[in-house]
Amino acid sequence: MGRRKAIHKRKWLAPSDCDSMAYAKYTIDSYSSDGDMEISIADCYKIINLTLCSAQDLRKIERLIDFLQEAVAVHKQERDR
Numbered sequence: 001m002g003r004r005k006a007i008h009k010r011k012w013l014a015p016s017d018c019d020s021m022a023y024a025k026y027t028i029d030s031y032s033s034d035g036d037m038e039i040s041i042a043d044c045y046k047i048i049n050l051t052l053c054s055a056q057d058l059r060k061i062e063r064l065i066d067f068l069q070e071a072v073a074v075h076k077q078e079r080d081r
Contacts, residue, residue, distance in 0.1 A: 006030040013043075021045060 007028040014020035022043040028035055036053035039061065050061055 004030050 008026065010023055010025035012020075013022040013024060020043075024041045025039070027038045027040075029038075034053060036051065039050040039052060041048045041050075050064075051057055052061060
């Protein structure tokens with residue numbers, strides 16, 4: 001079996017703001033046999049790292065995503081009143 005290629009992606013969260021360093025990224029290292037994923041969210045060099053390698057980690061990240069989606073929906077609802 002050949003060596004697996006590493007997977008990574010970064011998304012700038014405020015690309016039009018030249019002073020913002022906010023980004024989200026994920027990485028799966030080539031040597032991770034289980035496909036463990038490292039997720040980072042950063043804003044002005046304050047970085048939050050999350051590791052996705054168990055069902056518990058998956059639930060934590062899904063709750064975070066649900067929370068962020070809800071926050072955006074509430075913001076849009078209040079903004080459009």
